[in-house]
Amino acid sequence: MVNQQFNFAVHIMTALAFAHRRMDSATLAASVNTNPVVVRRLLLALRRAGLIETLAGKNGGAKLSRAPRTITLLDIYDAVELRPVIAKNQRRAARHCPVSCQMKGIMSSVAAGAEEAVRKHLRGITLAALLRQVDG
Amino acid sequence: MVNQQFNFAVHIMTALAFAHRRMDSATLAASVNTNPVVVRRLLLALRRAGLIETLAGKNGGAKLSRAPRTITLLDIYDAVELRPVIAKNQRRAARHCPVSCQMKGIMSSVAAGAEEAVRKHLRGITLAALLRQVDG
DNA sequence: TCTAATTGTAATCAACATAATTACAGTTCG
DNA sequence: CGAACTGTAATTATGTTGATTACAATTAGA
Numbered sequence: 001m002v003n004q005q006f007n008f009a010v011h012i013m014t015a016l017a018f019a020h021r022r023m024d025s026a027t028l029a030a031s032v033n034t035n036p037v038v039v040r041r042l043l044l045a046l047r048r049a050g051l052i053e054t055l056a057g058k059n060g061g062a063k064l065s066r067a068p069r070t071i072t073l074l075d076i077y078d079a080v081e082l083r084p085v086i087a088k089n090q091r092r093a094a095r096h097c098p099v100s101c102q103m104k105g106i107m108s109s110v111a112a113g114a115e116e117a118v119r120k121h122l123r124g125i126t127l128a129a130l131l132r133q134v135d136g
Numbered sequence: 137m138v139n140q141q142f143n144f145a146v147h148i149m150t151a152l153a154f155a156h157r158r159m160d161s162a163t164l165a166a167s168v169n170t171n172p173v174v175v176r177r178l179l180l181a182l183r184r185a186g187l188i189e190t191l192a193g194k195n196g197g198a199k200l201s202r203a204p205r206t207i208t209l210l211d212i213y214d215a216v217e218l219r220p221v222i223a224k225n226q227r228r229a230a231r232h233c234p235v236s237c238q239m240k241g242i243m244s245s246v247a248a249g250a251e252e253a254v255r256k257h258l259r260g261i262t263l264a265a266l267l268r269q270v271d272g
Numbered sequence: 273t274c275t276a277a278t279t280g281t282a283a284t285c286a287a288c289a290t291a292a293t294t295a296c297a298g299t300t301c302g
Numbered sequence: 303c304g305a306a307c308t309g310t311a312a313t314t315a316t317g318t319t320g321a322t323t324a325c326a327a328t329t330a331g332a
Binding site: 137193 | 321327328331
């Protein structure tokens with residue numbers, strides 16, 4: 001099963017930006033086409049990152065806590081994406097083998113570079129830009 | 137479970153470059169610390185990509201088909217990595233919702249950009265460069 | 273030509289990851 | 303107070319991954 005959290009989170013944030021009012025988890029879930037509890041878990045992560053405010057109780061729900069032009073996809077990525085672009089090498093090295101002994105270090109620097117490349121890309125895309133694509 | 141195929145494949149290729157002779161799947165598996173069958177499956181993918189030659193039978197095994205300085209991590213990535221950096225959005229859109237209707241297209245272009253950023257990074261790293269890190 | 277070593281490949285299994293779902297206590301509005 | 307929400311835990315179904323077993327086909331070398 002493929003991890004959809006980043007897709008879901010960007011969708012949620014775009015919907016909140018589009019609506020520019022408080023939306024509840026059921027409405028968001030209908031737009032994303034998933035379950036309200038899945039949405040609420042993502043809302044918690046987005047709130048922890050300071051991107052949204054949530055309100056419990058009647059007429060509750062979530063709304064953006066700052067303007068779409070000040071929120072980048074990197075903010076959303078950092079809020080919800082737990083796993084690196086290139087998986088960490090978890091193997092124990094075979095001690096007698098020079099390649100095996102160096103591999104973890106080598107791959108962790110390759111992975112760090114890849115991660116930074118993706119982060120740079122995402123940092124260049126604002127929520128406001130996505131919104132223009134929805135409208136246009 | 138995190139996908140380790142790229143890690144495994146780079147390790148295998150580095151070991152082949154380091155040894156610069158034919159190695160069998162059992163020896164490679166010992167270095168990677170996995171199972172020979174897992175290695176053989178990756179060897180098939182690497183061979184399909186033209187990066188190695190394999191030989192069945194006694195004294196069989198795999199060896200590089202070209203010089204380490206002409207092989208980049210992107211070649212290895214393309215040989216074995218099936219899944220995109222950012223998962224494809226697989227949801228059906230809610231037809232009445234403008235955000236939902238545009239989301240798949242928007243995210244696929246975001247994902248394509250992220251993919252290209254990673255590819256550019258990997259294209260800049262040759263197997264020869266990794267080998268220097270093992271030796272140094 | 274025979275034998276032993278090795279690849280190629282299918283099938284199965286156990287462990288883990290993911291999202292959906294149910295349930296319900298706590299919160300808030302009116 | 304009552305209805306409509308969030309926050310959160312627990313469970314379930316399904317997908318993904320790598321390990322493992324098994325064995326036919328291939329090859330080198332005695």
